[in-house]
Amino acid sequence: xxxxxxxxxxxxxxxxxxxxxxxxxxxxxxxxxxxxxxxxxxxxxxxxxxxxxxxxxxxxxxxxxxxxxxxxxxxxxxxxxxxxxxxxxxxxxxxxxxxxxxxxxxxxxxxxxxxxxxxxxxxxxxxxxxxxxxxxxxxxxxxxxxxxxxxxxxxxxxxxxxxxxxxxxxxxxxxxxxxxxxxxxxxxxxxxxxxxxxxxxxxxxxxxxxxxxxxxxxxxxxxxxxxxxxxxxxxxxxxxxxxxxxxxxxxxxxxxxxxxxxxxxxxxxxxxxxxxxxxxxxxxxxxxxxxxxxxxxxxxxxxxxxxxxxxxxxxxxxxxxxxxxxxxxxxxxxxxxxxxxxxxxxxxxxxxxxxxxxxxxxxxxxxxxxxxxxxxxxxxxxxxxxxxxxxxxxxxxxxxxxxxx
Amino acid sequence: xxxxxxxxxxxxxxxxxxxxxxxxxxxxxxxxxxxxxxxxxxxxxxxxxxxxxxxxxxxxxxxxxxxxxxxxxxxxxxxxxxxxxxxxxxxxxxxxxxxxxxxxxxxxxxxxxxxxxxxxxxxxxxxxxxxxxxxxxxxxxxxxxxxxxxxxxxxxxxxxxxxxxxxxxxxxxxxxxxxxxxxxxxxxxxxxxxxxxxxxxxxxxxxxxxxxxxxxxxxxxxxxxxxxxxxxxxxxxxxxxxxxxxxxxxxxxxxxxxxxxxxx
Ligand SMILES: Nc1ncnc2c1ncn2[C@@H]1O[C@H](COP(=O)(O)OP(=O)(O)O)[C@@H](O)[C@H]1O
Ligand SMILES: [Mg+2]
Numbered sequence: 309x310x311x312x313x314x315x316x317x318x319x320x321x322x323x324x325x326x327x328x329x330x331x332x333x334x335x336x337x338x339x340x341x342x343x344x345x346x347x348x349x350x351x352x353x354x355x356x357x358x359x360x361x362x363x364x365x366x367x368x369x370x371x372x373x374x375x376x377x378x379x380x381x382x383x384x385x386x387x388x389x390x391x392x393x394x395x396x397x398x399x400x401x402x403x404x405x406x407x408x409x410x411x412x413x414x415x416x417x418x419x420x421x422x423x424x425x426x427x428x429x430x431x432x433x434x435x436x437x438x439x440x441x442x443x444x445x446x447x448x449x450x451x452x453x454x455x456x457x458x459x460x461x462x463x464x465x466x467x468x469x470x471x472x473x474x475x476x477x478x479x480x481x482x483x484x485x486x487x488x489x490x491x492x493x494x495x496x497x498x499x500x501x502x503x504x505x506x507x508x509x510x511x512x513x514x515x516x517x518x519x520x521x522x523x524x525x526x527x528x529x530x531x532x533x534x535x536x537x538x539x540x541x542x543x544x545x546x547x548x549x550x551x552x553x554x555x556x557x558x559x560x561x562x563x564x565x566x567x568x569x570x571x572x573x574x575x576x577x578x579x580x581x582x583x584x585x586x587x588x589x590x591x592x593x594x595x596x597x598x599x600x601x602x603x604x605x606x607x608x609x610x611x612x613x614x615x616x617x618x619x620x621x622x623x624x625x626x627x628x629x630x631x632x633x634x635x636x637x638x639x640x641x642x643x644x645x646x647x648x649x650x651x652x653x654x655x656x657x658x659x660x661x662x663x664x665x666x667x668x669x670x671x672x673x674x675x676x677x678x679x680x681x682x683x684x685x686x687x688x689x690x691x692x693x694x695x696x697x698x699x700x701x702x703x704x705x706x707x708x709x710x711x712x713x
Numbered sequence: 714x715x716x717x718x719x720x721x722x723x724x725x726x727x728x729x730x731x732x733x734x735x736x737x738x739x740x741x742x743x744x745x746x747x748x749x750x751x752x753x754x755x756x757x758x759x760x761x762x763x764x765x766x767x768x769x770x771x772x773x774x775x776x777x778x779x780x781x782x783x784x785x786x787x788x789x790x791x792x793x794x795x796x797x798x799x800x801x802x803x804x805x806x807x808x809x810x811x812x813x814x815x816x817x818x819x820x821x822x823x824x825x826x827x828x829x830x831x832x833x834x835x836x837x838x839x840x841x842x843x844x845x846x847x848x849x850x851x852x853x854x855x856x857x858x859x860x861x862x863x864x865x866x867x868x869x870x871x872x873x874x875x876x877x878x879x880x881x882x883x884x885x886x887x888x889x890x891x892x893x894x895x896x897x898x899x900x901x902x903x904x905x906x907x908x909x910x911x912x913x914x915x916x917x918x919x920x921x922x923x924x925x926x927x928x929x930x931x932x933x934x935x936x937x938x939x940x941x942x943x944x945x946x947x948x949x950x951x952x953x954x955x956x957x958x959x960x961x962x963x964x965x966x967x968x969x970x971x972x973x974x975x976x977x
Contacts, residue, residue: 310821310832324809623805626766627819627868628794630787706766710805 309633318641321613322648329645332609335602336649336689337656340682342595344657344674349664350588351673354581361577365441367540369547370576371399371533371554372569389529390567393517395557396434396533402553405538405546408436411530413520419473419513420485426473430463430486430513432520433534438464438497440536448480448495451516459518464495468511484513486524491515543572599685602649603693610642610697621701622709635702642694643687650686654679714740714763714876714907719772719782720930721758732758733769734930740909742875745902745940747918748911750927756911757880759927763909764797764878765789794822798869800879804861806853812864813849816840819872839867843897859890866897870906877901879910883917889950895920896943 322329374388396411413432418425431437435453438445451462463484470479479493491513500509521527537546547570554568571579614621621634658674665672721733732755740746748756761767762774765781768789774782781792793799798819806815816836820827827835840846843863853861862882869877879898883891899920902908910921918924919941926934 309823310826312829313821320810619805620807623807624818624822625790626764626793626799626805628790628822628872630790630822632787633822707761710801 309629314637314640315644317637318644321617321641322645325613328609329648332605333645333649333652335605336599336646336686337602337652339595339599339602339689340650340653340686341656341660342598342653343592343682343685344654344678345660345664346588346591346595347678348657348661348672348674349670350584350591351675352661352665352671353584353587355673356671357577357580357584361573361580364573364576365443365534365536367537367543367573368440369535369537369543369550369570369572371395371535371550372571373529373531374567375565375569388567390558391530391533391554392528393521393530395554396530398553398557399533399535399550400436403546403549405542405549406535407538408434408440408536410434410437410440410534411517411521412437412532412534413517413525413527414531415525415527417486417524419469421473421482424473426469428469428472428511428513430515430520430524432517432525433514434517436536437514437534440534443500444498446496446498447478448493450495456516456518459523460516461489461491461519462494463491463513463515464497465493465514466497466510466512467499469513470496472511486513489519489523491519547572599689603646603689606642606645606690607693607697609645610638610694611700613641614638614697614701617701618704618709618712621704622706622712625704625706626710631702634704635698638698638701639691639694642698643690646686646690646694647683650683653686654682657682714738715773715775716763717773719759719762719769719774721755721762721767722770732930733762736772736930736932738925738932738935740907742907743902743905744923745899745908745921746910747921747924748909748927749913749915749918749924750933752913754927755930756913756927758930760878760880760909760911764799765792766799790822791824794819794824794872796874796876798872798874798877800862800865800869800877800882802881802884804853804858804865804885806861806864806868808854809852811850811852812840812845812856812867813837815853815864816868816871818868823872835871836867839871840864842870843867857890858886859893862886862890862894863897866894866901870901874906876907876909879908881911881913883912883914889947891917892943892947892950896947899940899943 371391373390391411393411396409400406400409410433414429416427417430418427419430435451435456437443438450445464446467448464450464451460455462465473465479470476473479473484474482479496481493483490483492485491497510497514515524517530535546535550537543550570551566555566558567560567624634624637661672661674664670716736716738719733719736719738720731723730723732736759748759750756758767762769765776765784766789769782772782773780776792776796781789784792807818813833813836816839817832820832820835837846837849840849843866845860845863845867848856848860848864851860853864856864862885866877866882877898882898883894886894895917898908898910902922908921910917912918919938920943922940923935923937925932925936
């Protein structure tokens with residue numbers, strides 16, 4: 309038969325019921341739109357994770373207390389009491405590859421300034437912390453080793469604290485109260501943005517760990533030790549040496565497991581990407597389900613269409629159409645319907661991604677592959693769900709079909 | 714066309730309807746045959762078998778020497794497309810589709826593909842043949858009943874079939890329009906196309922050259938006769954129209970009835 313006549317008559321048939329066509333395509337539009345959005349956001353997120361990991365600092369190794377599994381609990385959430393301030397100091401002093409270390413505690417505390425309050429995470433760190441994180445100051449200065457040694461009541465704050473507690477005014481020289489302790493602000497950190505897990509990194513105060521441990525957090529052990537290694541190539545050796553050193557310091561017998569976990573930037577990144585991968589899979593299956601539901605909608609409408617056009621089919625058969633011709637006609641119609649949905653879905657996906665990205669401050673990446681995939685998938689959905697109705701049409705008997713009212 | 718011992722039984726659950734019970738019929742090329750009979754006598758069933766739309770339950774049907782009763786579905790479709798043309802009582806035009814596109818339909822299913830240019834050309838020629846060259850781009854709901862049936866005839870002619878099958882082609886038309894359609898069929902028959910037409914109106918059958926009568930699935934009579942000229946009947950009608958008050962009762966008894974009276 310004349311193949312070029314098929315798409316023409318298919319489009320004509322679809323245009324005859326514009327509203328129905330649009331509503332049916334909507335199922336596919338939503339499905340494909342969801343796929344595009346998920347992939348766009350997912351890829352944006354992984355790119356962001358990479359970026360953030362790089363911003364984590366230069367050649368950073370993190371030591372967590374307890375036996376953490378890769379892909380397990382959240383970063384910095386160590387709760388076992390196995391890492392001490394002395395461990396941190398020993399790592400710095402006894403391992404040549406290590407240039408700096410900082411034992412960290414974190415606790416959510418209310419800062420009081422005049423009659424204003426602001427609850428923020430307060431970190432206890434060493435003077436080397438900003439160097440490790442590669443985090444510049446905006447104004448003022450970081451506390452010194454001497455101030456750490458004498459447990460001085462000084463601190464540096466992030467941009468959010470400046471905004472919320474000081475309403476944007478210069479806080480340097482001002483004193484805030486934390487758990488009754490007067491802490492003098494001596495520096496303001498440069499803005500840093502969102503963290504790996506989406507929390508605002510600029511909402512914090514950093515004080516010497518000597519003040520932070522007992523007096524502010526009420527803790528005796530580090531929640532994490534931030535370690536900076538001399539260069540990237542030395543990271544594996546440094547990790548090995550840190551492990552040996554800590555096992556020795558913790559007097560672990562050979563049969564005992566480590567009571568700490570060492571992760572480098574790459575491994576931290578993997579944890580984060582793993583999380584976003586799980587998210588992508590989850591959302592991806594939702595997208596797949598909605599495509600499936602959209603496909604059922606296609607099948608439904610095609611069945612209705614075949615029933616409505618029984619006489620047309622009868623006539624086509626009478627004037628010489630063979631079963632495969634009729635099959636192809638309805639199949640192409642379903643595929644065109646799905647492709648329309650696919651194109652609409654790409655459009656919707658791009659718009660939705662942009663909206664979500666700008667609303668959540670998340671970067672979005674569009675890949676041509678995802679779009680090609682979406683169109684391919686919708687064509688397959690069309691063939692899969694259009695086949696049964698088309699087959700049904702092709703099985704019609706010309707006389708019975710012509711007689712049907 | 715040669716039918717021998719053709720039967721067709723419909724299985725409708727418990728009941729078996731014997732619509733045809735042994736038809737023997739030979740139609741020569743160039744004939745204009747009317748199939749008559751009361752309602753339910755099996756006319757349409759016979760027509761469907763003749764038109765290769767349906768296969769007989771038993772019997773032999775030779776079309777151009779080929780036994781089509783045993784052909785596969787897709788082979789029958791080829792025969793329908795190449796050799797036969799259909800005209801239905803209910804026209805069966807595709808709605809919201811122009812006359813030209815309706816006429817082009819059978820050409821789309823030809824075994825040997827034609828160029829679009831050729832398809833358009835042939836459709837235009839077929840529409841010209843039925844006198845609708847100026848209605849090519851009209852959709853069925855913009856056409857009168859007679860015009861619709863002309864489009865349907867053009868659609869049947871466009872493949873240049875040797876046999877035209879028409880199941881009550883005038884059943885939905887008024888007398889005047891019926892006459893015009895019959896005149897058209899007579900012209901086509903004169904050009905050499907074999908025509909088989911089902912009708913239950915004697916005055917319509919009068920315009921053919923042979924009439925067979927069916928009753929209860931069997932052929933009861935077969936009579937050859939001279940065809941009344943539909944053209945003459947129309948001109949008589951026009952004359953009368955001019956005598957009478959014009960257009961008072963277009964559906965009233967027309968000259969076709971009178972003509973049949975003359976024949977009886
Ligand atoms: N598809 C069918 N299923 C069952 N019975 C049918 C079918 N088509 C026709 N018949 C029966 O066959 C007989 C002949 O029908 P038909 O050929 O349509 O008669 P006609 O066209 O002469 O009025 C009728 O009794 C009718 O009820
Ligand atoms: Mg009938």
